[in-house]
Amino acid sequence: MSARLEFETVIGLEVHVQLATRTKLFSSADVSYGDAPNHHVTEVCLALPGALPVLNGRAVELAVRAALAVGCKVQPHSVFARKHYFYPDLPKAYQISQYEEPLATGGWLEIDAAEGPRRIGITRIHMEEDAGKSLHEPGDPETQVDLNRAGVPLVEIVSEPELRSAEEAGAYLRAWRLLLRWVGASDADMEKGQLRCDANVSLRPRGETRLGTRTEIKNLNSFRFVEAAIRAEVERQAKLLRAGGKVQQATLGFDPERGRLFVMRVKENADDYRYFPDPDLVPLILSEERIEAIRRTLPELPRAREQRLQQEHALPAEDARTLASSRALADWTEAAARAHGRAQSVANWVLRDVLAALRERDAEPEAIRLTPEGFAALLRLVDAGRLTARSARSLLPELLFSGGDPEALVRERGLEAVSDAGALERAVDEALAANPKAVEAFAAGDAKSLNFLMGRVMRRTGGKADPARVRELLSEKLGGRR
Amino acid sequence: MSTPLPGLGELRARLDAGEVSAQELTAQAFARLDAVEPALHAFLFTRREAALAEAVESDARRARGEPRSALDGIPLALKDNIVQAGEPATCASRILEGYVSPFDATAVARLRAAGAVIVGRTNLDEFAMGSSTENSCRGPTRNPWDPERSPGGSSGGSAAAVAAGVVPLALGSDTGGSIRQPAALCGVTGMKPTYGRVSRRGLVAFASSLDQIGPFARTAADCAALLDAISGHDPRDSTSLPEPPLATSRALTGDVAGLTLGWLREAESVPGVAPGVLAHVREAVAELERAGAKLREVSLPHVPHAIAAYYLIAMAEASSNLARYDGVRYGRRASGGGSLTELYERTRAEGFGAEVKRRVLLGTYVLSAGYYDAYYRKAQQVRTLLRRDFEAAFAGCDAIVLPTTPETAFRLGEKSGDPLAMYLSDVFTVSANLAGLPGVSLPCGLDAGLPVGLQILGRPLEDATVLRIADAYQRRTDHHLARPPL
Numbered sequence: 005m006s007a008r009l010e011f012e013t014v015i016g017l018e019v020h021v022q023l024a025t026r027t028k029l030f031s032s033a034d035v036s037y038g039d040a041p042n043h044h045v046t047e048v049c050l051a052l053p054g055a056l057p058v059l060n061g062r063a064v065e066l067a068v069r070a071a072l073a074v075g076c077k078v079q080p081h082s083v084f085a086r087k088h089y090f091y092p093d094l095p096k097a098y099q100i101s102q103y104e105e106p107l108a109t110g111g112w113l114e115i116d117a118a119e120g121p122r123r124i125g126i127t128r129i130h131m132e133e134d135a136g137k138s139l140h141e142p143g144d145p146e147t148q149v150d151l152n153r154a155g156v157p158l159v160e161i162v163s164e165p166e167l168r169s170a171e172e173a174g175a176y177l178r179a180w181r182l183l184l185r186w187v188g189a190s191d192a193d194m195e196k197g198q199l200r201c202d203a204n205v206s207l208r209p210r211g212e213t214r215l216g217t218r219t220e221i222k223n224l225n226s227f228r229f230v231e232a233a234i235r236a237e238v239e240r241q242a243k244l245l246r247a248g249g250k251v252q253q254a255t256l257g258f259d260p261e262r263g264r265l266f267v268m269r270v271k272e273n274a275d276d277y278r279y280f281p282d283p284d285l286v287p288l289i290l291s292e293e294r295i296e297a298i299r300r301t302l303p304e305l306p307r308a309r310e311q312r313l314q315q316e317h318a319l320p321a322e323d324a325r326t327l328a329s330s331r332a333l334a335d336w337t338e339a340a341a342r343a344h345g346r347a348q349s350v351a352n353w354v355l356r357d358v359l360a361a362l363r364e365r366d367a368e369p370e371a372i373r374l375t376p377e378g379f380a381a382l383l384r385l386v387d388a389g390r391l392t393a394r395s396a397r398s399l400l401p402e403l404l405f406s407g408g409d410p411e412a413l414v415r416e417r418g419l420e421a422v423s424d425a426g427a428l429e430r431a432v433d434e435a436l437a438a439n440p441k442a443v444e445a446f447a448a449g450d451a452k453s454l455n456f457l458m459g460r461v462m463r464r465t466g467g468k469a470d471p472a473r474v475r476e477l478l479s480e481k482l483g484g485r486r
Numbered sequence: 487m488s489t490p491l492p493g494l495g496e497l498r499a500r501l502d503a504g505e506v507s508a509q510e511l512t513a514q515a516f517a518r519l520d521a522v523e524p525a526l527h528a529f530l531f532t533r534r535e536a537a538l539a540e541a542v543e544s545d546a547r548r549a550r551g552e553p554r555s556a557l558d559g560i561p562l563a564l565k566d567n568i569v570q571a572g573e574p575a576t577c578a579s580r581i582l583e584g585y586v587s588p589f590d591a592t593a594v595a596r597l598r599a600a601g602a603v604i605v606g607r608t609n610l611d612e613f614a615m616g617s618s619t620e621n622s623c624r625g626p627t628r629n630p631w632d633p634e635r636s637p638g639g640s641s642g643g644s645a646a647a648v649a650a651g652v653v654p655l656a657l658g659s660d661t662g663g664s665i666r667q668p669a670a671l672c673g674v675t676g677m678k679p680t681y682g683r684v685s686r687r688g689l690v691a692f693a694s695s696l697d698q699i700g701p702f703a704r705t706a707a708d709c710a711a712l713l714d715a716i717s718g719h720d721p722r723d724s725t726s727l728p729e730p731p732l733a734t735s736r737a738l739t740g741d742v743a744g745l746t747l748g749w750l751r752e753a754e755s756v757p758g759v760a761p762g763v764l765a766h767v768r769e770a771v772a773e774l775e776r777a778g779a780k781l782r783e784v785s786l787p788h789v790p791h792a793i794a795a796y797y798l799i800a801m802a803e804a805s806s807n808l809a810r811y812d813g814v815r816y817g818r819r820a821s822g823g824g825s826l827t828e829l830y831e832r833t834r835a836e837g838f839g840a841e842v843k844r845r846v847l848l849g850t851y852v853l854s855a856g857y858y859d860a861y862y863r864k865a866q867q868v869r870t871l872l873r874r875d876f877e878a879a880f881a882g883c884d885a886i887v888l889p890t891t892p893e894t895a896f897r898l899g900e901k902s903g904d905p906l907a908m909y910l911s912d913v914f915t916v917s918a919n920l921a922g923l924p925g926v927s928l929p930c931g932l933d934a935g936l937p938v939g940l941q942i943l944g945r946p947l948e949d950a951t952v953l954r955i956a957d958a959y960q961r962r963t964d965h966h967l968a969r970p971p972l
Contacts, residue, residue, distance in 0.1 A: 047589055051810040053582065054569045054591060054688040056723050086806055088853075090830055097809030147826075149814070278853035280862060283695035283803055285724050 011207040011245065013238050014215060015173050016165035019180055020158050021190045022134070022198035023066040029133045029157035030057030030100060037196050041139070041150035049154045051095035056284050059084075063131065063157040064288065067107055068298045070159055070189040071129045073305060076111035078295045084131075084285045087277040092149050093136035103279045106130035107159075107288070113183065114307055115175040117168075124176055125164030132158050153197075159189075165204065165215065170234035173203060174227050186306055186331045200225045205237045207245060216241075217251040221258055222268060233258035236265055309334050317347035323355055333369035339376030344383055353383060361401045373407035382410035389470050395419045421468045428469055432477045435460040446482055454478060488521035489514070490651020490969065494560060494708040497654060501548065501559055508541040508548070508559030508603060515561040515605050519652045522972055528627050528637075528646040530566045531574055532606035537561065540603045547601065557715055558601030562655040563647050566607040567614055567690040568699060570594045577690050578622035579612045581837025582817045591688020592723065593657060593699050593716040600715050605653060608643025612839045613808065614664055614692045616640050617911055620902050621841040628898070629672060630970035631936055635895040638668030641702070645672040648702045650972055655712050656702040661692050662796050663890075663915025665700045666927035670890035670939020673929045673968060675956065676702045677709045680946050681922035682727035684713070685720030693803040694725070696796075696919040705966055706928060706956035710734040713949065729947070737950035738957040743778030745955065747771065748883030751785045756913055759892045762933035767889045770930035770940045770959065774887070777958055784879040784886060788871045789917055795872070796916035797909055798852050798865035804842075805849025811837060844905065873921045880945045885955055888914055890927040890939030914941060924949040928956045929965040937968070 027034055031048035047055040071078050085103040086096075111126040136154035138147050161180065167173045181199055184190040192199040206218035221237060224230045236258075241251050255268045281287075304312070306328050313324035313334070328334050337354045341347035362369065374382075382403065385391035391414055399419070403410060414420055435457055436443055442460075446453040454475070461474045491497065491514060500506045516534055523529060544559035553559070569575040569587035576582040590598065597604065611621035619627040619642025627642040629635040630650045637646040641658030645668035648656050658665040660678035669676025677700045684699040691697060701712035718731030749771065754764065775781050813819035813833030820832035838846070852861035879886060892911060901908045918925040923943050930940040940959070944952040960966045 050815055052587070052589075052816070053567075053575055053577070053585070053690040054587065054589075056687050058722055058724055088806060088809060090809070090812060092812075092814045092826065095810060095815060097812060098806060276855045278806070278850065278855075278858075280802060280806070280853055280858070283693075283725075284691070 010210040011242050012210045012212070013168055014165045014206045014208060014218075015167035015169075015234060016204045017163045017167065017173060017176060018202040018204070019161040019163075019177065020200045020202075021070070021161065021180070021184055021192065023063050023157040023159060024188060024190050025060055025062045025066065025157050027060060028155035029060050029063050029131070031155055033155065035156050036152055039152060041148070041152060044152045045154070049095065049151050051097075057100060057282075059285060059288065060157060064290075065298055066157075066189045067129065067131050067159045068290070068295060069187045069302060070161070070184060071108035071111065072295070072299050072302055073183050073187045073189070074111040074113050074126050076108035076126060076129055078108045078290060079105065080290055080292070081105065082107045082130075082288045082290075084282045084288070085279045086282050087279055089275075089277060091135070091138075092147060093138045093151070093154065095136070095151060095154060099133060099135065100282055100285070101132035101160075102130035105287075113163075113176065113179055115172060115179050117172055117175065124166050127162040127164055129159050129161050132160055134158050165206075170231040170238065173234050174231045177201060177227060177230055182306055182329060187302055194226050197225060201230060203230065203234055203237075205234055205241070206251070207238065207241045217253055219251065219254050219256050221256045221265065224258060226260075229258055229260050232260070232263055233265065236263065240265065303331065306331075313338070317341055317351070319347060319351050323351050326355055326359075327351065330369045332372070336369065336372055336376050336379075340379040340383075343377045343380035350380070350383065353379075357397055357400055358404065361404050364401065365405065367405070372404050374403045375407065378403065378407065378410055385410060385414060389473070390414075390421050391419060392421050392468065392470060394467060395421070419468060421470055428465070428473060428477060431461050431464045431469070432474065432481060435464060436481060443482065454482070457482075488518040490518060491515060491561070491654050492651075493704045494556075494654050494711055495705075497560060498556060508544040509538060511559065512537050512541040512561050512603050512605065515653055518650070519605070519647075522630070522650045522652060525633050525972070526628050526630060526646050526650060527625060528608055528643040528650065528652065529563070529606045530576065530578065530609050530624055530643070533573065533604065537603050537605045544601050544603060553601065555600035555715065556711055557597065557655075559603060560655060561603045561605045561653050562597070562657070562712075563606055563608050563644055563653045564594065564604060564656070565610055565614075565641050565644050565658045567610060567659055567692075568594060568657055569688045569690065570604065570607075573607065575607075575690060576623075577613045578610050578624055579811075579837065579839070579842070580623045580818055581811045581813075581833070585817045587688075589688065591699075592685035592720045594688060596716050602655075602715075608641070608647055608656060610643055611640035611664075612842050613690065613804070614640040614659055614661055614697075615804065615841050615845055617663070617667055617908050618896070618898070618902065619643065619668070620898060621839055623839055626898055629895045630972045631673065631895065634897055635936070636671065636898050636900075638671035638891070638895065640664040640668075641676075642668045642672075644702050645669050645674055645676065648672070648674045648704065649970055651969070654703060655708060657699055657712075657716070658702055659689055659692075659697055659699050660915075660919065661696045661698075662800060662919050663912045665702065666890050666915050666925055666939065666941060667912065669702060669927040670929075670941070671895040671937065673932075673937030673965075673970065674702055674704055675706050675709050675926065675928045675960075675966060676700065677706075677713060677926040677949075677953065678918060678924065679713060679717065679949050680727070680924045681919075682725050683717050683729075683732070683924070683949060685723040685726050687720055687723045691803075691807040693800040694807060695803060696800060698919075705960050706926060706953050707735070707738055707960070709926070710738060710950075710953045710957070713953075717949075727947075732949060734950040734953050737954050739954060740958050740961045741778070742774055742955055742958045745778075745885065745951075746780045746782060746883040747774060747955075748784030748879055748886040749781055750789075750886055750888040751783050752789050753888045753914070756892060758910070759889065760894065760933070763889050763891070763893060763938050766931040766933055766938040767887070767940050770963075771887050773962060774955065774959060777962055779955070782883060784883055786872070786875040786879055786917065788868060788875050789913075791868045792872060792917045792920060793909060793913055795865040795868035796912070796920055797848075798861050799869065799920070801845045801849035802853050802862050803849070805846045805853065808838075808842065808846055813837070841905070869920045872917060876917075876921045876923065884944070885948075885952055886943045888941050888943070890914055890941040894933050894936035894938060918943050922946055924952050926952045926956045928959065929968065930959075930963075931965050932968060
C-alpha cells in the first residue's frame with residue numbers, strides 16, 4: 005500500500021423536512037414557531053390516556069408532492085409504525101414513523117457537481133412526526149419540555165450514498181430546498197428547523213466498490229454547518245486511515261462554534277427501536293387516481309423551467325439558472341416578459357435591478373407586489389424615452405414592494421422625461437450661453453468639456469432628459485464652433 | 487333498605503308514567519351502592535352530587551316533554567379505563583393516581599348527550615390486564631353470587647354492579663373476553679361489539695387492535711339499547727368503522743327460525759371444561775333449537791393456537807401503549823432526585839403492579855430485534871388463519887354457540903399465583919377479539935349455585951344478529967332474572 009492512499013468520499017444524507025401544513029400530523033393542534041411553550045398541544049400531543057392519532061390528509065398530499073417532484077414511486081399501500089425510545093420530549097415514548105413500508109421509493113434529484121449536473125439517487129421518502137424540545141436554562145438543573153413541536157409533520161428523505169464531497173452535499177441540500185419550496189411542500193427555512201439533515205460519511209480507497217465504515221453526523225441545521233462538518237469528518241477519517249487506524253462506527257455531533265465534531269455515542273449494536281405497525285392507525289392507501297390528481301397539480305419543475313427559459317425566451321444559460329432559482333421570480337419574470345415582448349431586456353432588468361432591490365431589503369421574490377404587467381409598463385416608458393433608466397431605477401423599489409401604476413407614479417412625481425424638442429433645445433441653448441468657457445475649451449479641442457456641458461443640461465432638466473438626445477443636440481450645436 | 491334496580495325497559499316505563507323521577511332512581515342507585523359496596527367493592531369512584539344534579543336536569547327535560555333519548559335519566563356506570571372530562575381515570579393503577587381526564591371518551595360524550603346519568607367508575611384489573619379483577623391496585627371486586635369468589639375480569643366492577651342491581655347498565659371493555667367472561671361469572675348479559683363499532687377514543691389503550699368498549703345489562707335488549715347509543719363512526723378514531731350508529735333494538739324480533747347455529751366441535755375437547763358448564767350450554771342451545779334455529783357442527787382448527795397468539799399480540803401492544811406512563815407529564819412520579827433513567831425506573835417500578843410488569847416485559851421481548859419474526863409476526867399470521875377459520879365456519883352458519891368460560895366463578899386467590907392457568911381461562915373468548923367479531927355472553931342457568939354463560943359469536947358487523955339470538959333466548963327463559971343472594 006502506498007503511503008499516500010487516495011480516498012474517495014462517500015456521503016449519504018437523511019434530510020428531515022417540515023411539511024407546510026397548518027396543523028400537526030396526527031392532531032388538530034396548530035403548527036407554530038416561536039410561541040410560548042406548550043400552547044399548541046392537544047391530548048394527542050401530550051399522549052394523555054385514551055388519546056388517538058388521526059392522520060392529516062394535507063400532510064399526505066404535501067409529502068406526495070415532494071415524492072413526485074423527484075420521480076419517486078408513491079406506494080399505493082404504506083404503513084405507519086411505532087419507533088420506541090424513552091425521552092421526556094417524546095410523550096408517547098414512541099415516534100410514529102414509517103419503517104417497513106414507506107410512502108415512496110426510488111427517484112433522483114439533479115445537483116450541480118463540479119463536473120456538471122449529476123443525478124443523486126433517492127432511496128426512500130417516509131412520513132413521521134417530530135419530537136418536542138427539551139430546554140435547559142443556564143444554571144437550572146431541571147429540564148423543561150416544550151411540546152409545541154411534538155407531532156409536527158415531517159418527511160425523511162434518504163439519499164443513496166452517492167454524494168462525493170461536502171460541496172456536493174451542500175448542493176444536494178440546496179437543490180432540495182429549491183424543489184420543496186417550488187412545489188409548496190415545505191417552506192424549508194433552515195433557521196426555523198424546517199430543513200435539517202444527518203450525514204453518513206465514509207471513505208474508501210479509490211477504486212474500491214465496498215463501502216467503508218461510516219459515521220453519522222446528527223442534526224445539521226445550516227448549509228454552512230453541513231459542509232463544514234463533513235469536511236472536518238472527511239479529514240479526520242482520512243488522517244486516521246492513513247495512519248493505519250480504523251474508523252469506528254459512531255454517532256457524532258457538530259459544534260459549530262468551535263467547528264469541531266464530538267462523539268455522541270459509539271454504536272456497539274444496532275439500536276433496537278422495536279418497530280411494529282401502529283394499531284391505532286390503518287394502512288395509508290393511495291389510489292392511482294389520487295396520486296395522478298396530485299401529480300397534475302405539480303408545477304413545471306426548476307430544471308425544466310430553466311431549459312424552457314433558455315429555449316423559449318432565448319436567454320443565456322446563466323440567466324435562466326438564476327431566474328429559475330425561485331418559482332415566484334421565474335413566474336413573475338416570465339409574465340413580465342410576455343407582457344413586454346422582449347425577454348432579454350426584461351431579464352436584464354430583473355437580474356440586475358430587481359434582484360438588487362430584493363437584496364437591499366433582504367426580501368424574497370414572494371414579497372414583490374408590482375404586477376408583471378406593471379413592470380412591463382415601467383420598462384415600456386423607458387423604451388419610449390418617456391422615462392430615463394435612472395428614474396426608472398429610482399422608482400423600482402417603491403413600485404416593487406408597494407405595487408401601483410408606474411405611469412401614474414411617474415406623472416405624480418413629475419418624472420416624465422423632457423422629450424419635447426423645443427424645451428430640450430432651449431435647455432441646451434441656455435447651458436451653452438451660461439458656460440462660454442467650456443464652449444471655448446471644446447472648440448479648442450478639449451473633448452471633456454462636452455461631458456461638463458451635458459451635466460449642465462441634465463441639471464437644468466432635473467435629470468429628466470434622455471442623455472443620448474442631449475449629447476446629439478450638443479454635438480450639433482457645438483459642431484459649428486470647432 | 488335498598489332494592490336492586492330493575493331493567494331498562496321497566497325503568498323507562500315507570501319514568502314515562504311519572505311513577506318515579508330520575509332523581510329518585512339515582513338516589514336508589516346510590517342507596518343500593520351503599521348497601522352492597524362494602525361486600526363487593528365494585529366502584530373506585532362515585533359522583534353523587536354531579537349525578538343527582540344531572541338527574542334533576544333530566545327530570546326537567548322530561549317535564550317539558552323533551553327527553554333526549556331512551557336513556558335520559560337512566561343511571562349507569564363506567565369502567566375506570568373509559569375517560570370522562572373532569573373525572574379521575576386510574577385504570578386501577580397507582581401510576582395514574584391523581585390523574586383527571588380533560589376530555590370525554592366518544593362513548594361517554596354520546597351517553598351524556600343522550601341524558602344518561604353516570605354514577606361512578608368501576609373497578610378493573612390494572613389497565614384491564616387480567617381475568618379476575620384481582621390485579622387492581624385498590625383490591626379485588628367480589629362476586630355478588632359468592633363474595634369468596636372472583637367476579638371475573640377485567641371488567642369485574644361493571645359486571646358486579648349490574649348483577650347486584652346498583653345500576654341497570656354499565657360500560658366495560660373487552661380485549662380478550664373482559665366483558666363476556668365477567669358477565670358469565672356474574673350472571674348478567676355482556677356484549678363485545680364488532681371491532682371498530684364503538685369508538686376507542688377515550689378508552690385507555692391496553693391492546694389497541696383488540697380493545698372494544700361494550701355494554702353490560704341484565705338483558706340482551708338492554709345491551710342493545712346501550713350499544714345503539716354509543717356506536718357509530720367517530721372521525722377521531724382511525725380504526726372506527728364508517729357505519730352510522732346501530733339500531734339493533736329494532737332487530738330484536740324474538741324470532742330465530744331459519745337461523746343456523748354452529749356448535750363448536752373443539753369446545754368439548756378443551757382441557758378443563760367443567761361438565762356442568764357444558765351441560766347448561768348444551769341445554770341452552772337445545773332451547774334455541776326448539777325456538778326454530780337449526781344446529782350444525784363447525785370447526786375452527788386454529789383455535790388451539792388462539793391463546794398463544796392473543797397473549798403475544800396483546801402484550802406487545804401493551805408494552806408500547808404503556809410506555810407513556812413515565813412520570814414526566816401526569817400521574818404518579820417517583821420522588822427523589824437522580825438521573826432521568828432512574829426517574830423512569832422508579833416511577834414505573836412503583837407505579838405498575840406485578841401483572842402489568844409481566845406483560846410489559848414479555849411484550850418488550852417479543853417486539854425486540856431478532857424475536858419479532860418468531861413471535862409478533864408469527865402471532866399475526868395465526869390471527870389471519872383464525873380469521874379464515876371463522877370465514878369458513880360462517881359460510882355454513884349464522885352464529886357460533888359455545889361456553890363463555892370453561893368454569894364458573896373461581897375463588898379469589900385460586901389462580902392469581904398461576905398466570906398461565908389464568909390466561910388459559912380465556913380460551914373461549916380471545917378468538918372473537920383476534921378476528922374482530924361481535925360476541926355476547928348471557929346467563930343460561932346456575933351450576934352449583936353459580937351462573938353459567940352462553941356465548942354467541944357472529945359474523946363481523948352482525949352485532950344485531952347475536953343480540954337477536956340472545957334476546958330470543960331470554961324471551962323463552964328466565965335465567966337472566968335470577969338474582970344473587972345479596
